[in-house]
Amino acid sequence: MEENKFEKQVKQQMDEFTIQPSETVWAKIEMQIEKKRRRGLVVILSFLFLCIALPGSYWLWNIHQQKLVENKEYIKDNLGKSIDNGIKKNEKHSGQSKIDTILNFAQKSNTPVINEDEMQNKKNIKKFMQQSKFSTASKKNAGIFPPKQSSITSLEKEKLKINGQIKNEIEIQKETQESIQKSPMAINGPNDSLNEKLNPGTLLKSLIEKNIAKTADTLKQEQSIPKFKKKLPRNQWRTGVLFAAGLSNVGNNFLAINNSAYYSYDPGFNNSTSGGSPQGNFYYPSNPRHSFGFRVGVFEERNISPKTKIAFGLNFKSFRIKNKVGNVISGTGTSADLYSAQNAINNYNNYFNFIELPVNFKAQIGMNKNIPLSWQAGIVISQLINTNALQFNPAGYYYKNNSLFNKTQLGLNTGLFATLFSKQKNPLSIGPFFYYDVTHISSQGLYNKKHFVFTGLQAEILFGK
Amino acid sequence: MDYNKLVKDNIRRRPGAQKQLYEHFAPMMLGVCYRYTKSLADAEDVLQEGFVKVFKYIHQYKSEGELGAWIRKIMVNTALTYLKTSKKYQHDLSFTEMSLHPVSIDDPLIKLQAKELSELIRQLPTGFQTIFNLHAVEGYTHVEIASMLGISDGTSRSQYARARALLIDWIKKFSLKEQTERYGRK
Numbered sequence: 001m002e003e004n005k006f007e008k009q010v011k012q013q014m015d016e017f018t019i020q021p022s023e024t025v026w027a028k029i030e031m032q033i034e035k036k037r038r039r040g041l042v043v044i045l046s047f048l049f050l051c052i053a054l055p056g057s058y059w060l061w062n063i064h065q066q067k068l069v070e071n072k073e074y075i076k077d078n079l080g081k082s083i084d085n086g087i088k089k090n091e092k093h094s095g096q097s098k099i100d101t102i103l104n105f106a107q108k109s110n111t112p113v114i115n116e117d118e119m120q121n122k123k124n125i126k127k128f129m130q131q132s133k134f135s136t137a138s139k140k141n142a143g144i145f146p147p148k149q150s151s152i153t154s155l156e157k158e159k160l161k162i163n164g165q166i167k168n169e170i171e172i173q174k175e176t177q178e179s180i181q182k183s184p185m186a187i188n189g190p191n192d193s194l195n196e197k198l199n200p201g202t203l204l205k206s207l208i209e210k211n212i213a214k215t216a217d218t219l220k221q222e223q224s225i226p227k228f229k230k231k232l233p234r235n236q237w238r239t240g241v242l243f244a245a246g247l248s249n250v251g252n253n254f255l256a257i258n259n260s261a262y263y264s265y266d267p268g269f270n271n272s273t274s275g276g277s278p279q280g281n282f283y284y285p286s287n288p289r290h291s292f293g294f295r296v297g298v299f300e301e302r303n304i305s306p307k308t309k310i311a312f313g314l315n316f317k318s319f320r321i322k323n324k325v326g327n328v329i330s331g332t333g334t335s336a337d338l339y340s341a342q343n344a345i346n347n348y349n350n351y352f353n354f355i356e357l358p359v360n361f362k363a364q365i366g367m368n369k370n371i372p373l374s375w376q377a378g379i380v381i382s383q384l385i386n387t388n389a390l391q392f393n394p395a396g397y398y399y400k401n402n403s404l405f406n407k408t409q410l411g412l413n414t415g416l417f418a419t420l421f422s423k424q425k426n427p428l429s430i431g432p433f434f435y436y437d438v439t440h441i442s443s444q445g446l447y448n449k450k451h452f453v454f455t456g457l458q459a460e461i462l463f464g465k
Numbered sequence: 466m467d468y469n470k471l472v473k474d475n476i477r478r479r480p481g482a483q484k485q486l487y488e489h490f491a492p493m494m495l496g497v498c499y500r501y502t503k504s505l506a507d508a509e510d511v512l513q514e515g516f517v518k519v520f521k522y523i524h525q526y527k528s529e530g531e532l533g534a535w536i537r538k539i540m541v542n543t544a545l546t547y548l549k550t551s552k553k554y555q556h557d558l559s560f561t562e563m564s565l566h567p568v569s570i571d572d573p574l575i576k577l578q579a580k581e582l583s584e585l586i587r588q589l590p591t592g593f594q595t596i597f598n599l600h601a602v603e604g605y606t607h608v609e610i611a612s613m614l615g616i617s618d619g620t621s622r623s624q625y626a627r628a629r630a631l632l633i634d635w636i637k638k639f640s641l642k643e644q645t646e647r648y649g650r651k
Contacts, residue, residue: 019492327549329612340612
């Protein structure tokens with residue numbers, strides 16, 4: 001009684017005690033709040049940026065790939081046609097248009113002139129162009145279209161090859177001319193038939209004709225090969241990567257609707273929505289709440305029928321569960337492992353990291369060929385590799401004890417995916433994903449008879465078409 | 466003052482609501498923080514941290530309890546965290562179990578001003594000061610204090626008994642000194 005009297009007096013006095021804080025305190029509080037708000041904004045903006053930039057860059061990359069394939073096909077088709085048409089026309093016009101085409105192309109080239117030989121080469125080409133009887137209109141009539149700018153690379157290689165050969169030929173020609181000039185025949189006067197043979201135009205013409213014929217043959221062969229390559233063998237394995245992000249939770253049933261905290265051997269605590277308040281000598285734990293979870297991994301898949309696939313994989317997944325704890329209890333030697341249940345206002349992130357081996361079946365739904373839909377279902381065996389999850393003691397504290405967890409888990413998953421860029425080399429499948437752990441997380445303690453549930457968005461990219 | 470409206474305004478982040486809440490509770494809360502620390506600057510630091518937490522978690526406040534008590538709880542917890550993490554106080558906050566000190570029957574009638582009593586409490590060693598504040602002023606049981614500070618409830622009891630005895634002794638001396646100063650030696 002006496003003790004209470006003294007304490008009452010102290011409490012009464014202290015409850016009335018007030019001090020006016022200095023003005024700087026509010027300014028500091030405002031600044032701190034603003035800083036936290038900005039930090040939050042930066043995190044949100046960064047996340048949004050990633051959400052836009054990653055799919056955006058993937059989309060651009062795919063478009064680029066698509067253009068390359070289109071250009072390749074365009075070159076093959078049109079150049080093949082042009083050469084065929086050119087050959088036909090040349091039969092009428094003594095092969096001039098083929099030569100003209102190549103020379104015209106060579107003239108348009110912006111390859112830098114690096115030495116005298118090349119200059120000479122160009123001069124010869126110009127000269128031949130002037131001698132040519134065929135106009136640009138006739139070239140157009142011959143069905144020769146200029147290739148797209150981006151498709152020039154392969155043609156340029158061909159052109160450089162021809163130029164090299166022309167150069168060699170001109171050198172030989174020079175040497176021959178020199179030897180002829182020295183010979184008695186050259187002194188006696190020009191011989192028309194020999195001059196005609198040694199004319200650079202004639203030499204070029206024969207050389208270019210040979211090359212065009214060669215190129216046409218090669219292109220025809222190339223065109224015929226992909227027809228066999230395009231057919232993908234049904235049982236070919238393809239590798240892919242996946243990433244899923246979403247919310248992980250724990251609960252006593254399928255959708256984790258009832259996720260109230262339950263302590264398996266506490267005889268009489270009262271479940272409530274918030275944690276930490278004492279009920280006699282017992283405390284009750286705070287309710288676990290959902291938090292961010294993700295899975296990332298690689299998989300191999302193959303067709304088992306035209307519309308079904310089987311996939312095996314190796315993933316890393318991290319599930320997180322939030323609960324409220326009080327202050328860290330210090331002075332125990334393992335201070336970070338013990339948290340008070342009193343005044344539980346601090347968020348604690350319990351993470352569970354797993355390695356998992358999923359086996360999935362995928363079936364195509366519907367007939368949409370541009371964006372095919374597929375349904376996926378499978379089983380997953382996962383192994384807990386590490387966790388920082390807290391257990392609860394009704395004496396009023398949280399502690400760590402990983403031996404209470406079932407290390408090996410069996411789960412089921414399902415998802416519905418839409419495949420974007422399905423005709424491309426690296427199609428992207430994206431869609432909602434749901435995972436449910438069939439086995440209990442633990443048989444006692446805070447996670448007694450609870451299951452993991454994960455709901456999120458999964459993206460998969462396939463490689464190696 | 467309509468606390469429910471004030472809380473709602475704070476949750477909706479209405480302009481001026483945070484300052485209104487701060488201005489209403491800051492003097493009382495600084496008094497709380499002052500009792501746990503050794504200087505006014507430290508008390509203001511605790512007050513600042515405490516109010517940042519209040520604004521962060523205001524949506525979790527349930528109107529069943531008194532708003533002032535809820536804020537006070539946050540301030541006390543912030544003060545304890547500050548004492549545990551601050552280098553100045555960390556060393557002073559080590560507790561050793563002492564033999565139980567007999568409770569004095571001859572309790573003085575406190576004729577001191579709140580400020581004077583508060584100053585005397587602050588003169589106690591940090592460990593004594595913390596446990597005395599938690600038990601005598603905030604009304605926590607020794608089991609609760611043990612859980613909050615990570616000590617045994619026996620240590621909390623013995624530390625409190627010592628702190629109480631020391632404080633009573635100082636109150637008596639202070640009263641005697643004041644009486645002598647006012648009326649001269651008998």
